[in-house]
Amino acid sequence: MQKILKVAQREYIETVKTKTFILMLLMLPVMIVVIIFFGRRLAGSKAAPRPPLKIAVTDLSNELSAQIKTSFDEHNTSHPKRQILLQELQAHETSDAVEKQGKTKLRQGQLDAYVLLDEDILEGPGKIHLYTYKPKAVNLDMLGTVENLFREVVINWRYQQQELDRQLFDKLRNVPIETVEVGSADDEERIQSEGQRIARMVVPFFFIYLLCLGVLSMGQQMLSSIIEEKSSRVIEVLLSALSPLQLMAGKILGLVGIGLTVVCLWGAAAYGTARWQGLNVDVAPAMLPYFTIYYILAFLLFSSFTVGIGSICNTIKETQSLMMPVTLLCIVPILAWQNIIQQPDGTLARVLSFVPPMTPMVMILRLSAGPEIWIVEIVASIVLLAASVLATIWIAAKVFRTGVLMYGKRPGVREVLRWLRQS
Amino acid sequence: MLSGVCKAFGEVHAVDNLSVKVPVGNIYGFLGPNGAGKTTTIRMIMSIIRPDSGEIEIFGDRSVEQAKTRIGYMPEERGLYRKMTVRKVLSYFGAIKGLTAAELAGRVPWWLERVDLADWSDKKVEELSRGMHQKLQFAVTAVNAPELLILDEPFAGLDPLNTDLLKAIILEMRNEGKTVIFSTHVMHEAEKLCDSILLINKGKVILDDKLAQIRSRQRSHAVCVELEGDTSFIRKLSIVTKVESQDNRLEITLAKDADPQLLLRALVERVRVQTFEVKVPSLHEIFVNLVGKSDAEDS
Numbered sequence: 001m002q003k004i005l006k007v008a009q010r011e012y013i014e015t016v017k018t019k020t021f022i023l024m025l026l027m028l029p030v031m032i033v034v035i036i037f038f039g040r041r042l043a044g045s046k047a048a049p050r051p052p053l054k055i056a057v058t059d060l061s062n063e064l065s066a067q068i069k070t071s072f073d074e075h076n077t078s079h080p081k082r083q084i085l086l087q088e089l090q091a092h093e094t095s096d097a098v099e100k101q102g103k104t105k106l107r108q109g110q111l112d113a114y115v116l117l118d119e120d121i122l123e124g125p126g127k128i129h130l131y132t133y134k135p136k137a138v139n140l141d142m143l144g145t146v147e148n149l150f151r152e153v154v155i156n157w158r159y160q161q162q163e164l165d166r167q168l169f170d171k172l173r174n175v176p177i178e179t180v181e182v183g184s185a186d187d188e189e190r191i192q193s194e195g196q197r198i199a200r201m202v203v204p205f206f207f208i209y210l211l212c213l214g215v216l217s218m219g220q221q222m223l224s225s226i227i228e229e230k231s232s233r234v235i236e237v238l239l240s241a242l243s244p245l246q247l248m249a250g251k252i253l254g255l256v257g258i259g260l261t262v263v264c265l266w267g268a269a270a271y272g273t274a275r276w277q278g279l280n281v282d283v284a285p286a287m288l289p290y291f292t293i294y295y296i297l298a299f300l301l302f303s304s305f306t307v308g309i310g311s312i313c314n315t316i317k318e319t320q321s322l323m324m325p326v327t328l329l330c331i332v333p334i335l336a337w338q339n340i341i342q343q344p345d346g347t348l349a350r351v352l353s354f355v356p357p358m359t360p361m362v363m364i365l366r367l368s369a370g371p372e373i374w375i376v377e378i379v380a381s382i383v384l385l386a387a388s389v390l391a392t393i394w395i396a397a398k399v400f401r402t403g404v405l406m407y408g409k410r411p412g413v414r415e416v417l418r419w420l421r422q423s
Numbered sequence: 424m425l426s427g428v429c430k431a432f433g434e435v436h437a438v439d440n441l442s443v444k445v446p447v448g449n450i451y452g453f454l455g456p457n458g459a460g461k462t463t464t465i466r467m468i469m470s471i472i473r474p475d476s477g478e479i480e481i482f483g484d485r486s487v488e489q490a491k492t493r494i495g496y497m498p499e500e501r502g503l504y505r506k507m508t509v510r511k512v513l514s515y516f517g518a519i520k521g522l523t524a525a526e527l528a529g530r531v532p533w534w535l536e537r538v539d540l541a542d543w544s545d546k547k548v549e550e551l552s553r554g555m556h557q558k559l560q561f562a563v564t565a566v567n568a569p570e571l572l573i574l575d576e577p578f579a580g581l582d583p584l585n586t587d588l589l590k591a592i593i594l595e596m597r598n599e600g601k602t603v604i605f606s607t608h609v610m611h612e613a614e615k616l617c618d619s620i621l622l623i624n625k626g627k628v629i630l631d632d633k634l635a636q637i638r639s640r641q642r643s644h645a646v647c648v649e650l651e652g653d654t655s656f657i658r659k660l661s662i663v664t665k666v667e668s669q670d671n672r673l674e675i676t677l678a679k680d681a682d683p684q685l686l687l688r689a690l691v692e693r694v695r696v697q698t699f700e701v702k703v704p705s706l707h708e709i710f711v712n713l714v715g716k717s718d719a720e721d722s
Contacts, residue, residue, distance in 0.1 A: 006518045014507065233502030237563065239471050240496035241520045243488050405471060 003242055007250020012257045015221045024217055025262060029269035036273065052083035053112045053142045056105065057150075058091055058098050060119040061126075067153045075149060082142065095119075106133040113143060115150060122157060204368035205337050206270060207291065208361040210263050211298055212330040218259035218299065219306040219326065222251065223319045226310030226404070235404050244401040252303045252393070259299040287367050293382060298360035300389045302326065305357075308396035311403035318410055333361035344369040353381050356388035395420060437463040439626035440477070445604060445619075450597050452617035452634075453606035454706075456714055460626040461606040462499050465575055469496050481571070492521040495569035499576050499606075501560045505549040509540055512548055513562055520567040534562040537592065554585050561589060565596070572596060574605040578612055590616060610707040622710065624717045630709075638703055644677040645702040646686060652694035660689055 015021055059065055065088060072086045091098045102114040112135070118126025128150050135143065159166040229235045238247055305326050313319045333340070333352065340349045344366040352362040359381050366373055402419045403411065411419075438460040445451050455461050466472045468479055470487040481490040503512050510531060517527045535541045538558040543551065551559065557580055565572065572593070578586045593603055593616065607613055613620065620637060622630035630637060644664075649672050657673070658666050662681035667674045677686060683701045690696050704712075 003519050003521070006515070010515055014504070018506075228504075229502075232505055233498070233500035234504060235502070236466075236471060236498040236500060237496070237502055237516065237560075238519070240469050240494070240498070241491055241516065243491075 003246050004250040004253065007242065007247060008253035008257065011225060011251055011254025015225065015254070015258050016261070021221065021258075025265060028213070028266050029273075032270065032273050049081040050138070050142075052085045053139060053146070054085045054087075054110065055113040055115060055146060056087045056089045056102055056111050057115045057117070058089045058095075058102060059117045060091060060095055061117055061121050063122060064117065064153055064157060067157060068150070071149050071153050075145070082145070084142070084146065089114075103131060103133075106131055109133075112136075112139055113146060115146070117150070117154075121154060122161070128154070201341070204341055204365050205334075207364050207368060208333055208337070210266055210270075211295060211361055211364065212334060213266070214259045214263045214295075215298060215302045215330055216327065217262055218255050219302060219323065221258055222255045222303055222306040223310045223313075223316060223323070225251065225255075226307065227313065227316055227319070230311075230314060230404065239405075244404065245397050247404075248307055248393075248397055248400045251307055252300065255303045255306075256296065256299040259303070260295065263295060290367055290378065291364055294360035294364055294385075297382070297385045297389055301357060301360075301385070301392055304389070304392040304396040308392075308399040308403075311396075311400040312406065312411055312416065314410065329357040330361070333358050333365065336362075337365065340365045341369045344373065350377075353377070354384060356385055359385045437626055438467070438474070441623070441626065441628060442477075443621060443628065443631060445602060445621075447602050448597070448600050449618040450593065450603045450605070450616050452613035452620045453604055453623075454608065454610070454613055454620060454710065455606075455623040456608060459623050461623065462575055463626075464623075465496075465498075465573055465604075465606060468573065469494070490571075492567060493570045494573060495564040495567060495571070496573045497560055497564040497575060497577060499579075501557060503548045503556065503560060503563065506547060508545050508547055509535065509551070509559055510544040512559065513566055516563045517566045522567055530566055530568070534566055538562050538588065553580055554582055557581055558585060558589070561592070565592070570601055572601060572603045572605075574603065576607055577605055578607070578609065586612075610705065610710050614706040620706070622713060624714050627717070629713050629717055634706075637706075637709065644679065644681065646675045646677065646683050647698070647700040647702055648673050648675065648690065649697040650690065650694045651697065654694065656693060657690075660686070662686060 057068060059068065069086070072084055076083050089098050089102050099116055102111070102116065105111045106114045112132070114131040116129040116131070118124075118129070120126040121128065128147070130143070130147060130150075132143065156166060159169075229238065242250075306323070309319055309322045309326075313322065336348060336352065339346070340352070340362060343349060349362060349366055352358050353366065355362075363378070363381050367378075398420050399416055403416075441460075441464060453461055453465070463472070467474045468481070468487070469491075470479075479487070481487055482493065484490060487494075504515075507515070513531050513534065514527050517531060522530065532541070532544075535544050538561060540551075540555060540559055540562070543555065548556065548559070561574075561577065564574070574593075577589060577593075581589065593605075597603055597618075605613075605616075614634070617634055619633050620630060621628065632640075651671065654668070654673060657663055657675065662678050662685055663675055664678050665676040675686065677683065687696070687699055690699070
């Protein structure tokens with residue numbers, strides 16, 4: 001046991017010390033901060049002047065030119081940095097000819113958009129046609145403004161025709177809604193914005209995303225550690241002092257430590273940012289022990305996968321194809337995230353809960369999704385997971401024992417199976 | 424210690440029914456040509472690979488795992504963590520060999536001093552030269568003060584100075600009553616160091632005895648002499664089969680069972696004898712002779 005701890009300790013310290021690990025550890029929190037920080041900056045830069053949007057309009061109803069002009073003038077005065085240059089294309093001959101002319105100008109780049117109002121737009125089923133040619137992404141929000149301005153012009157005209165007071169209607173239609181979440185204490189109340197509601201949806205996702213990142217980064221460290229020991233031939237010296245099982249157990253333990261470190265630091269960083277951003281992230285404290293169990297079991301399971309994979313490979317390159325299925329196991333729950341969260345008791349969620357490599361992620365999703373899950377199901381999933389961890393370690397130990405001293409060709413499936421049969 | 428051990432890799436019988444008992448407190452030379460099965464045997468002793476059949480006992484015990492802290496093993500393929508410092512590598516391996524923190528605090532600096540690496544203790548292993556790497560590897564092997572030292576080709580890649588340093592340490596350890604097994608195919612190293620020799624070829628024992636006894640048994644029939652006077656008569660003596668001359672120095676091969684004393688007497692009667700030396704066969708000759716013979720028997 002003493003020896004196992006020594007191995008784990010070295011594994012942990014030597015990994016934590018490497019530059020790549022520190023970089024990787026810092027990358028996620030730094031990225032979150034950068035996105036929030038610059039996201040605001042960029043949003044602020046919406047006020048920066050942009051080149052004016054050039055549009056042309058043909059009004060086949062011949063009723064609205066004046067209103068359109070006023071409406072756009074008003075827009076241009078109130079948004080000096082978002083000018084829209086409006087020109088009118090008169091329908092001198094046929095409407096088809098003018099439409100064609102407009103589209104040509106569009107293609108030549110003289111216009112950013114060409115708008116055609118049908119003749120029966122005011123009282124019939126006519127439409128506003130908005131033509132663009134290879135629209136630039138930067139102009140997309142401006143085009144939205146253009147659409148709105150035209151729609152408003154038409155609506156206003158219709159109100160006037162019916163002799164209705166538009167302001168009155170708007171007033172009648174306006175019913176503000178405030179979403180408030182009540183806390184456990186009497187005066188504890190929080191007004192929720194839409195963003196916070198989304199954030200609440202994302203929290204469970206964050207937990208499994210964290211688990212997935214932890215598993216994958218840990219796996220990577222495990223592989224590079226074993227490959228280093230194999231290629232520098234330290235392994236034989238190690239095996240002269242330790243049994244293969246001790247060495248493997250130490251490695252797994254050290255790497256689980258690494259995984260938990262990553263998760264704790266990133267989790268803390270994410271929680272800190274959320275608070276800083278005024279988001280209240282609630283995780284029911286009752287869930288945390290379960291989460292911890294699932295996290296640890298998941299790390300044990302995946303690190304024994306990788307220890308087996310690493311031991312039969314000689315280069316990092318060789319490990320990649322074998323790591324593919326492991327990565328996929330992480331991705332499936334992430335893909336099924338929405339489905340599981342909306343139906344935590346659905347068939348998909350229940351079935352995936354009992355597919356061991358996915359159990360931790362699916363169960364974390366289901367637990368954080370809200371409804372009470374039958375305790376028996378939780379315990380059963382943990383027992384099954386623990387059993388599969390033991391089975392994986394048992395298999396990994398056999399593969400490790402033989403594989404770790406094999407140099408040269410990577411053994412095939414049949415050979416690995418033969419090792420498993422040997423006692 | 425080893426009894427009836429076999430190991431086959433596919434068709435090749437790397438070690439074939441090997442039974443050996445290594446004497447305690449000796450330097451035991453484990454000799455054999457390339458591919459004789461030396462490394463395979465050593466790995467089986469260390470339970471790094473398992474024998475197909477047969478049993479291995481260390482310190483009278485079947486479980487090598489228990490004995491590992493009492494053994495120091497230096498594999499043929501050297502390897503240490505390249506990114507760790509010299510001191511840390513030595514401490515780490517000491518620790519996994521069961522040394523306590525207090526023991527490490529004393530032994531690590533002592534060994535670094537002993538192999539002339541004290542100045543390098545905070546450098547990373549990858550910065551060491553090959554020779555220094557090798558000396559550190561030896562320190563790693565011996566740091567736990569093992570009762571049994573197993574060295575696979577310990578002098579490969581060392582300059583004469585460092586070779587002497589290691590030899591001195593090995594002899595020192597033998598004098599402390601420790602057992603040293605070392606494999607090599609460089610005969611003069613074995614000749615200078617070993618008390619006993621095990622010679623294997625193709626996984627089979629050819630020779631297993633004390634060096635002195637091997638020598639006396641493998642008496643050669645060659646005599647070297649330096650003479651003054653006419654030497655042509657020597658060829659005609661009945662006990663002589665062959666004479667090779669170089670200036671006044673002659674190498675005389677005697678007939679089987681002939682006593683060199685008879686030759687000396689014959690010489691003294693006729694010429695002035697300046698030197699007379701009965702040649703002791705070198706291990707090299709014995710090796711070539713025996714391995715060649717066993718190869719011939721096989722084919």
